[in-house]
Amino acid sequence: MARKFHEENERIKRRYLQYLREAKRMDMATVDKAAEAILSFERSTGFKPFKRFHIDQAVAFKRHLSNEKNTRTGVPLSKATVDGTLRRVKAFVHWLAGQPGYKSRIAYADAEYFNLNAKDARIAHTAREAIYPTPEQCRHAFAQMPSATALQRRDKALFAFLMLTGARDGAVASLCLKHVDLVEGCVYQDARDVNTKFAKTFTTWFFPVDDAYLETFSSWVTILRQDELFGPTDALFPKPKMGLKDGAFAALGLSRDTYANAGKLRTVIKDAFTNAGLPAFAPHSFRKTLGLLANDHCKTPEQFKAWSMNLGHENIATTLSAYCPVSTSRQGELIRNMG
Secondary structure (H helix, E strand, O other): OOOOOOHHHHHHHHHHHHHHHHHOOOOHHHHHHHHHHHHHHHHHHOOOOHHHOOHHHHHHHHHHHHHOEOOOOOOEOOHHHHHHHHHHHHHHHHHHOOOOOOOOOOOHHHHHHHOOOHHHHHHHOOOOOOOOOOHHHHHHHHHHOOOOOHHHHHHHHHHHHHHHHOOOHHHHHHOEHHHEEOOOOEEEEOOOOOOOHHHOOEEEEOOOOOHHHHHHHHHHHHHHHHHOOOOOOOEOOOOEEEEEEOOEEEEEEEOOOOOOOOHHHHHHHHHHHHHOOOOOOOOOHHHHHHHHHHHHHOOOHHHHHHHHHHOOOOOHHHHHHHHOOOOHHHHHHHHHHHO
């Protein structure tokens, strides 16, 4: 089905997306999600002009989302997904109500019709226990990873690096050799070069994990510098150099370029776990594993603050709430033991 356009809608959408980028300082990924949500709303109205907005359209849109299915899995959209889409359209309509040409047609209160009902909103915002690998599962998967080729050694070093730093996969994909200091045992996540969350610059010191991780990663950095003759601005986890081999397109070695995104790196980690007979844990789950290890290593508030800073958190509460999960059963065990 060909996409329809309404010229006036496109102009005001362009202004709104520019407002999100320049005034609200949102990154492109967030802006793209807003654009997709607004487009979804337009489809539900048959691309009617925004100036003809009516609260019935909001009600119909909520009904449409509740019946829509995920195009990839075929299952109904989760309450959290529906809530996120509605919140983005609600923000747009609220902004629209203050714009010339729309003030007389849209009231600020109209945006409230994009809210989920109270029951569904509670479901959408309910925190669920995240699944993450234990240190023993990580060690098992790591030990099963092959290291015969350059790309296999890269992949194993990637696994080791994630255990050492808990770095976000987007940042890892953009790291260069100059960001690593093996002597001091740290990585400098410089937002001028590294794709860190919220463009935050900070230093991560290697966490006190199994020595095998540091040995593997250090060996990889040495290979890049001494054998591959990589320089400071070359990729820490480079893409493969592709070309023809025996008449087929294949990896011929290592390029010097970083990945544009973390998609391939996520696949590497998930495959490492599944090949070891474990769930397909993603790179981000290492952060929760390290949060669990904080309970074993941190004995003072100052130590826990340092652990939190190492994960790139300015507020220790972020680490406690997001990366130090306490299951319901563990909650009961802790309370009982206090007696």
